[in-house]
Amino acid sequence: MKDVEATVPSSPCGHPYYEVIRPARQTEPFVFNSPHSGRLYSDDFLAATRLDRKGIRRSEDHYVDQLYAPVTALGAPMLKAHFPRAWLDVNREPYELDPRMFDSPLPAHANIGSLRVAGGLGTIPRLVAENTEIYRGRLSVAEGLARIERIYRPYHACLRRLIAQTHVKFGIAVLIDCHSMPSGLKAAGSSVRPDFIVGDRYGSSAAHDLSRAAVGILSGLGYEVARNKPYAGGFITEHYGRPARGLHALQIEINRGLYIDEKTLEPTRGYQQLQGDLAHFAAEMMEFVRDEMGDNLLAAE
Template sequence: MSAASGETMFEVLEPDQQRLPLVLNSPHSGRVYTADFLAQSRLDALSIRRSEDPFVEELFSAGLRLGAPMLKAHFPRAFLDVNREPYELDPRMFDGSLPSYANIGSMRVAGGLGTVPRLVAENMEIYRSRLPVDVALARIEDIYKPYHACLRKLIARTHVRYGFAVLVDCHSMPGNIRVAGGASRPDFIIGDRYGTSAASELSRAAVEILEDLGFSVARNKPYAGGFITEHYGRPSRGLHALQIEVNRALYIDEATLEKRPEFPFILKMISLFLESFTFHMMKYAESLPLAAE
């Protein structure tokens, strides 16, 4: 993953025609692990994938058929996490001084999960040794910033066309995740930053549709949405952002990261979810004062 490769590290999948005020984003499903990156890591080729959201871009691929574009990463989350602020960096990871504007004190940095992560899931250290600070800054300049510029363009294009835009940020979560205070393991979690990143009508519709399909669903706990949901969701301006977490145990073997036999069923259920959600989304958009003028 050289600086020159930044433009090839993500892509936009476009429908034949955009027919919906919807943008799908899959920032953590990338699985291009280059030889250079693997050589820097102390982890084997399977362990380094523990932070990946396997096949999420495939699970939500029905959005293309319905008429929504999808931005998907090819670079892995272990290499660069675009669901963070641009400079959430751990100074212990690098040789050299970080810029003064770097956020070195966030809880995510402390947990080893900054913009350039120190750990993958299960608290496994990624790197054999410190990285030159210029390496981290190059990843941000050459991949992180172009990725977000592309996402902003898709959202802005959609908003201009429809006067309304919904971003669905697509993720997966470990199968052992439980909601605080309970023993249940949710199949899905809908995050809207506790009601600040999307209209409650949209969040409720997402929850109710999934429940009607037979799944257990939580809202905002333990995942309320990360930087992307928080940064792009501006409901007062007609910009809505929802995060959807799918329980990995539903569709992959978490030990091998291979698809389970149930994968086609979950793919179908998420397709049905998107069909129903987009219907509710359009009905909500039609009810807005701007739509009536």
């Protein structure tokens, strides 16, 4: 069978739209995914946006792929996007599209009524952070659908294969979906600004013990950790988490104030500490799965 990575589509500049970073040998039943840290902005996209180069980057999960890079040395693969979230968001259904963005009617199967579309954050976003419009004018429907067919669908095919290979090899697969959030965000109903939010779709995408372990490990490192509020997990967490089948998915949101200057988007002195702590977190999660989830590594409570 042809390897998925051998058929990764390339951007106009010749760079792959995404890639899998693999360990020399996968020794852990984990897959890490960084779908929003892409920094490859094409000239065509920059010409189409009304934003400057810094403004268009506001919706990035800045450097999250690099923060988690040490996990491959621990024995787990990582899939990371190079295309930017502002251009295509793979943490959405494939056709969550806003008809206001396009120059002609969308196909009947498009989901035009979701809350994410209403908020400007569909599969092809209309807005970046702070409710700022992305495009100067309307897009062609053909261009929008081409992004989905040429990049979105192969990206998810690659992610599904990584998860399936892991599940076959170990009898369990744990997906860690890696994200970041604005520093000013507060936990729902609280004045606390969490350092991390662990999302498990309110217990439906991962075993409760696994979620509690994630919260406990991060808390033990001295971080303020919330669970599910306000981020319980997006399409990826919901779609791939099937704990009754031994398929677990957790979304981890990191407070950007821990590691970047949100005005300049440059890493701060906290970057190295955070990267080390995330490696520790990953190692502890791997140990928990090996030692605490039973001989059969079964899932749901």
